[in-house]
Amino acid sequence: EVVxxxxxxxxxxxxxxxxxxxxxxxxxxxxxxxxxxxxKPGQAPRLLIYGASSRATGIPDRFSGGGSxxxxxxxxxxxxxxxxxxxxxxxxxxxxxTFGQGTKVxxx
Amino acid sequence: QVQLQExxxxxxxxxxxxxxxxxxxxxSISSGSHYWSWIRQPxxxxxxxxxxxxxxxxxxDNPSLKSRVTISVDTSKNQFSLKLxxxxxxxxxxxxxxxxxxxxxxxxGGYFDYWGQGTLVTVSS
Numbered sequence: 571e572v573v574x575x576x577x578x579x580x581x582x583x584x585x586x587x588x589x590x591x592x593x594x595x596x597x598x599x600x601x602x603x604x605x606x607x608x609x610k611p612g613q614a615p616r617l618l619i620y621g622a623s624s625r626a627t628g629i630p631d632r633f634s635g636g637g638s639x640x641x642x643x644x645x646x647x648x649x650x651x652x653x654x655x656x657x658x659x660x661x662x663x664x665x666x667x668t669f670g671q672g673t674k675v676x677x678x
Numbered sequence: 679q680v681q682l683q684e685x686x687x688x689x690x691x692x693x694x695x696x697x698x699x700x701x702x703x704x705x706s707i708s709s710g711s712h713y714w715s716w717i718r719q720p721x722x723x724x725x726x727x728x729x730x731x732x733x734x735x736x737x738x739d740n741p742s743l744k745s746r747v748t749i750s751v752d753t754s755k756n757q758f759s760l761k762l763x764x765x766x767x768x769x770x771x772x773x774x775x776x777x778x779x780x781x782x783x784x785x786x787g788g789y790f791d792y793w794g795q796g797t798l799v800t801v802s803s
Contacts, residue, residue, distance in 0.1 A: 571742075603782060605789035614774055614793035615725065621782065626791060658725060662779075665786035666740040669725040 572596055572661050574670035582676040589646040591673045593659035598639045603663035606635055606644045608655045609672075615658060619644060651677050680705040682775050682794035690769075690801050696762040700775030700794060701755070708733050708753040713778035713787040716749065716760045718771040719796070726771075730778050730787045731758050738786045765801045772796040 573596040583589055593604065602622035607615035617626040619635035622642055632647045646653055654677045659670040686698035700714070707714060715730040729739030731749045739747040748761040762769060774796045779788030 601783070603788065607790075614776075614796050615790070616793075617789060617791050620779070620789040620791075660725075660789065662783045662786070662788045665738060665784065666742065667727040667786060669727070671724045 571666055572599065572664055572668050574659050574661055574668055576657075576659060576670035576673045578673060580674045580676060582678055583649055584678045585649050585651060587649050589649055589653075589675055591644040591646075591657055591659075591675070593637075593642040593644070593670050595640040595642070595661060599642075599661045600663035602638050602642075603661060604635070604637070604642045605660045605662065606633075607658045607660065608653075609658065610655045618657075646675070649675075649677060653677065680777060680792045682777065682792060684773060684775050684794045684797040686797060686799070688798055688800060690765055690799060691803050692766055692801055693764055696760070696765050696769060696773075696799055696801070698760045698773055698775075698797065698799070699757050700759070701757050702777075703756070705777070706753075707751060707756050707758065710734075712780050714751070714758045715776050715778040715787060715790060717774045717776055717790070717793075718769075719774070720768075720771040728760065728762075728773075732780075767801050770799065770801045772798050 604622045606619040609615040623635045656672045713730040716728040746763045751758045775794045776790035777792040782788040
C-alpha cells in the first residue's frame with residue numbers, strides 16, 4: 571500500500587499569500603496518478619486536481635498541482651478567505667487507493 | 679449535474695452489519711462510463727477508500743477491511759449499496775459514496791469527481 575504523507579500539518583497565511591502544500595509518497599506513483607481535494611467543515615471533499623496537474627471543472631486557476639515520482643505539490647497562488655479548508659492528496663496509481671492525512675489551511 | 683445521496687441507518691450495533699445505499703441522479707450507472715465507490719471518514723480523521731463497483735457487478739475493495747465488505751449494484755434503481763459486516767466502534771464514521779473515474783489508471787479506478795453529502799454511521803450498543 572502506498573502511504574502518502576502531507577506537510578505541513580497546518581498552514582496559517584494571510585489573504586493574497588501563496589500556499590504550497592506537499593504530498594510525499596512511500597513509493598513512486600505511476601503516471602502521476604495523484605488527485606487533490608478540498609474539504610470544508612461538514613462538507614464532502616471537492617475534487618481540485620487530478621493527474622497531478624489537471625484542474626477539475628470549475629476550479630479557479632489560482633489552484634495548481636505539480637510533481638512526479640514520489641513528491642507532489644498543490645499551490646494556491648493567491649489565498650482567498652474561502653480557501654480555508656483541509657486539503658487531501660490521493661493516489662490512484664495502485665490498489666488500494668489511499669489518501670494523505672490532510673493539511674489544514676488557515677487564513678489569518 | 680450528477681448527484682449522489684447516501685441513505686441508511688445512522689446507528690448499528692456492534693457485530694451487526696452496516697447497510698447503506700447510494701442513489702445516483704443526473705447520470706446512469708448502467709452507462710458504464712464510470713466506477714462507483716464508497717469512502718469513509720472517522721470524525722476528525724482522514725479518508726479511507728472502501729471499494730468500488732462497476733455496472734457489471736465487478737467489485738474491488740480495500741484489503742484493510744479484511745473481506746467484511748460487500749458492494750452491490752441495482753441498475754434498475756440507479757443505486758449501489760454497501761454492506762460492512764461484523765462492525766465495531768472503529769467503523770464509526772461518515773460514509774460517502776462517490777463517482778469514480780474509469781478512464782485513468784487500472785481496474786481499481788481513479789479519482790472521485792462527484793460525492794454524496796455523506797451519512798454518519800455510529801456503531802454502539
